[in-house]
Amino acid sequence: MIHSVGEDLTKGLSYKAVKVSVGIVGCGVVGTGTVKLLLTNREILRKKTGIDFQLTKVADLNWERKREFEVPEELRTTDYREVIESCDIVVELVGGKEFAKKLMLEALESGRHVVTANKHLLALDGEEIFLKAQEKGLRVGFEASVGGGIPVIKALREGLVGNRIETIYGILNGTTNYILTRMFEENLDFESALREASEKGYAEADPSLDIDGWDAAHKINILASLAFGRYFPFEEVHVEGIRNIQKLDVELGKELGYTLKLLAIAKRFDGEAEVRVHPTFIHSEEALAKVSGVYNAVMIEGDFVGKTMFYGQGAGSLPTASAVVSDIVDAGIAIVSGNGGEVTPVDWESEPVKVRRNFFSRYYLRFDVPDKPGVLAAISRVLADFNISIAAVLQKEMVCQLAGKRGEPVVPLVILTHKAYEQDVQSALKEIRELPVVVGEPVLIRVEEEAE
Amino acid sequence: MIHSVGEDLTKGLSYKAVKVSVGIVGCGVVGTGTVKLLLTNREILRKKTGIDFQLTKVADLNWERKREFEVPEELRTTDYREVIESCDIVVELVGGKEFAKKLMLEALESGRHVVTANKHLLALDGEEIFLKAQEKGLRVGFEASVGGGIPVIKALREGLVGNRIETIYGILNGTTNYILTRMFEENLDFESALREASEKGYAEADPSLDIDGWDAAHKINILASLAFGRYFPFEEVHVEGIRNIQKLDVELGKELGYTLKLLAIAKRFDGEAEVRVHPTFIHSEEALAKVSGVYNAVMIEGDFVGKTMFYGQGAGSLPTASAVVSDIVDAGIAIVSGNGGEVTPVDWESEPVKVRRNFFSRYYLRFDVPDKPGVLAAISRVLADFNISIAAVLQKEMVCQLAGKRGEPVVPLVILTHKAYEQDVQSALKEIRELPVVVGEPVLIRVEEEAE
Structure with missing residues (x-):
């Protein structure tokens, strides 16, 4: 280890200080921050x-690109090994999987604590990395991997350590939340809202990691693993994105008093756990519904x-840097005190x-049906057969003209259910789809009640 | 020290465990939790x-009173010294000042870490207690002193450690927030809302610590000291409670788009800091405005x-216990690792x-005036003289009949200012009070803009 614990820097200062050195690999948005x-x-x-x-070295392959903050010449390198050699704490901010993993394992192997913002890697290969850290008696800080600047990992592991965690609801992806906020507030369709997000720099050139729900899924998988005390297998996370959300459903939900969010959910009950990411209606008066934009x-x-x-x-850049630095400080204290200091x-x-x-869950179901007698009876008959109880019905007079199977005009019929089992709802939908009165594909959006 | 660090409890377990012993003094609501x-x-x-x-002993003077959870017979004592003797970590939950202080100093003196929820004591005598802890190399955990179960002390000291903290806005007292919520939502006057709070057990028999703002002041003083890195002298905290809030102002503010909260504020700018607690209008769309009830x-x-x-x-009981236990765990880790481990x-x-x-700040000013020409001109003239710029004016046609000085009917005239200096506003009010058209005492309520 290179750190100089015990070196007294108090000369001329009113407080003691020891040095701990930090190196960064990957100088993109978060690295620069x-x-x-x-x-x-x-x-x-x-x-x-x-x-x-003390910041010793910063590695990046491209030092030509313009950055918000100028990295001093003497700190720059293109060789990540030089970073590892130079410091006590290696900060991995390259993102992606293969190289980041190699880098983190190398850093741990050589006795460096690691700090990372890489949710993708941790959600998929976290166990391997944490085991290596444990083996070496080192820390892997990952506060920045979930919720940007919000110290939620620390809250979950330390602040709430005395609790059995029952439920986590998160709005964990800013891009999708911006898009849904604009659809809700300005009545935009998905494509227009996505275009706007791209123009504002809130969406990547390839936005699929965000809008298809994967980014939120990585994050909730990390939170769920902490909450449940076992690595939750990522392939067991149920993931749906917002790509197919129609503005009609955002509008109808709003009318019923609900706001659409891409919610990441981890719940435990009866000894079982579910982890899922999907578009979700929550009551517009709930605190989470008010979380808007990015x-x-x-x-x-x-x-x-x-x-x-x-x-x-x-x-x-800056909020995420705040989280990265809180992990650097925790690692620094661990170094100075000679203690891994992991709480959980x-x-x-x-x-x-x-x-x-x-x-x-509760369900919002929309069917496109002709405005004829007997339609509601037919559909609600099937729901009753599957033990699904109806909480509210909304049938609008021609909110929009939808072309039916045989060209006749159809209207949207919305049914809000009480709590029901997903399998029953899916089975019911399968039958309803076959009813001659139902046109096109039914829409299913889950409804969560925060305050239960 | 009594703890048995290193004692291996792994027999038959899949994890290692060492013992740390905990004693509690004060078995009221939080102690029982x-x-x-x-x-x-x-x-x-x-x-x-x-x-x-391992919970070793719990001291309370009264073991007859009914509790939500039964403390096992063998843990009970009436002698706080027995608690100190029995454990590594002493939890002070007696409240009040003199005895709590004596107890904490004795516990520290005898080498025990201390955990407390006592905001009153820490706001007034924190420095003495923390100095003693520092001298002995021990921790004083106080997460439970502010915000109940919310891990806000940890967030401020550790999660946000990399930041210079500029502003803290807090709704820190549940009793007053309940009262103001009821006044806002149900149009109650202060007395009725207070009575309701008492009936629901949200207000103490003597509610003055809450409703006069002292409890919130103790709490913001603790947060301010952490944020600014120096003990903020408690006598410099500006404190106003909600006892004199009239329902008319809650209503008029609501009409202007504002919600009234007892806000605890710590701000720093230009090398100066202000810490204050007072009724405050915040825009009804802001997140803090939505924080309702307790x-x-x-x-x-x-x-x-x-x-x-x-x-x-x-x-x-239970949320505050969650915070107490997070401090117990941090102290336990410090014991096991042989490290004070204080981050900040x-x-x-x-x-x-x-x-x-x-x-x-911005200001909401209400004057009771006769509904006559020239009144607004006279008042706004004085404000202009003191360089106070008007943002909005609301004069209602007889919202209520107020008896004027000479028995004539008066109406409320509300002026919302742009940002102005308190001293200028107070000087202007002094002059306006002397105007023959103004009846009774003007009302001043500060207005804060969360998103600046």
């Missing part, structure tokens, strides 16, 4: 922690604390998680 | 932390993270805080 924070707030960090965090929020419910919510900027191991539950696929 | 948590979730705590937290919320703004918000139950000392800033008394 982290460099800026470490250099700008170095003094305030030193005062708060008694540790002087903000993120996570609602965590524990057996003692009840309902708590954490809110902030879920992405962006990721994997503490001895029993495997039983995965529940048959969700128990 | 903490006993319940430590006993109910002992196994889950052991799995998460590798530490077996919930608490804290909005923290840092230079890197931007705006974050933390929300949850600000009081109550309370007092890290070398420069003293310059206290700012001349707030810079």
Whole structure:
């Protein structure tokens, strides 16, 4: 280890400080923000922690591209090994899977603590990385992997450590939340809202990781693993994105008092756990419904604390840097005190998680039907056969003209159910689809009640 | 020290565990909740932390009174010294000042870590207690002193450690928030809402600590000290309660798009800091305006993270126990690792805080005036003389009949200002009070814009 614990920097200072060195691999948006924070707030960090965090090297393959903050010439390198050699704490901000994994394993192997924002990698290969860290007695900080600047990992592992966590609801992806907010507020269709998000720089050139729900799924998988105390297998996460959301459903939901969000959900009951990401209606008066634009929020419910919510900027250079630095500080304290200092191991539950696929939820169902007698009776008959109870019905007089199977005009019929089992609802839909009165594909959107 | 670090409890278990012992002094609402948590979730705590937290003794003077959870006979004592003797971590939950202080100093003196929920004591005598802890190399955990179950102290000290904290806005007192919520939603007057709060058990027999703003002031003083890195002198906190709030102002504010909250504010700018608690109008669309009933919320703004918000139950047996236990766990880890492990000392800033008394805010001003020509001109003339710019005016046609000085009917005239200095506003009010057209005492309520 290179750090100089015990080196006394108190000369002329009113406080003690020891040095800990930090290197960064990957100087994109978050990397640049982290460099800026470490250099700008170095003094305030030193005062708060008694540790002087010294940035030694920053690796990136491209030093030509324009950045929001200029990385001092002498810190730049294109060789990640030079970063590892130079420091006590390696910050991995390259993203992606293969190289990031190789880098993290190499850093741990050589005795460096690691800090990362890489949700993709952790959701898929977290176990391997954490096991390596455990083997070496080192930390892997990942506060920045979920919720940008919101210290939600720390809250879950430390602040709420006394609780059995029952439920997590998260708005964990800013891009999709921006799109849904614009669809809700301005009555845009999906394509227009996506175009707007791209123009504002909120959507990637290839936005599929965001809009198809994968980014949120990586994040909720990390939170679920922490909450349930076992690595939740990523392939068991149910993932649906917002690509097929029609503005008609956003409008009709709004009329019924609901706001559409891409919700990431982890729930546990009766010894089973479900983890899922899908477009979800939540009551417009609930706190999560008010989380708009690129903000993120996570609602965590524990057996003692009840309902708590954490809110902030879920992405962006500076907020994410704030999270990265909180992990750097924790690693620095671990170094100085000679203590791993992990409060909660990721994997503490001895029993495997039983995965529940048959969700128990409320449902918004939309059918396009001709405006004729007997339609509602036919559909509600099938629902009753499957034990699905109806909470509300909304049939609008020609909200829009939809061309029916045989060219006749159809109207949207919305049924809001009470809680029902997913399998029953899917079976009912299969039968309803076959009814001659139903035109096209029924729409299913789950409805969650935050306050139950 | 009594703890048995290194004692291996792994026999038959899939994880390691060492024992750390915990004693509690004060078995009221929070004490009982903490006993319940430590006993109910002992196994889950052991799995998460590798530490077996063993409750040794609980002291209270009255074991006859009915509690929500039965404390096992063998743990009960009436002698606080027996608690100190029995454990590694002493939890102070007696409240009040003198005895709590004596107890905490004795516990620290004898080498025990301390955990407390006592905001009153910490706001007034925190420095003495923290200095003693520092001298002995021990921790004083106080997560439960602010925001009940919300892990806001941890967020401020650790999660947001990389930030210079610029602003804190908090709804920190559940009693007053319940009262104001009822006044806002149900159009109640203060007395009726207070009576309702008492009936529901949300207000103490003597509610003055809550409704006069002192409880919120203790809490914001703690947060401000952490944010600014220096003990903020409690006598410099500006405190106003909600006792004199009239329902007319709640109504008129609502009409202008504002919600009235008892806001606790700590702000820093231009090298000066202000800490204040007073009834405050905030825009009804802002997140804090939606925090209703007995919930608490804290909005923290840092230079890197931007705006974050933390929300949850600000009081109550079980949520507060959740916070107490997070401190117990941190102390337990410190014991096991032989490391104080404090991330941020309370007092890290070398420069003293310059206290700012001349707030810079927006103002809601209400004057009772006769419905005659020239009134608005006279008042706005004075405001202009003091450089106070008017943002909005609302004069209602006889919202209510108010008896004027000479018995003539008067109407409420509301002026919403742009940002102005408190001293200018107070001087202007002094002059306006002397105007013959103004009847009775003008009403002043500050208006804060969360999103600036």
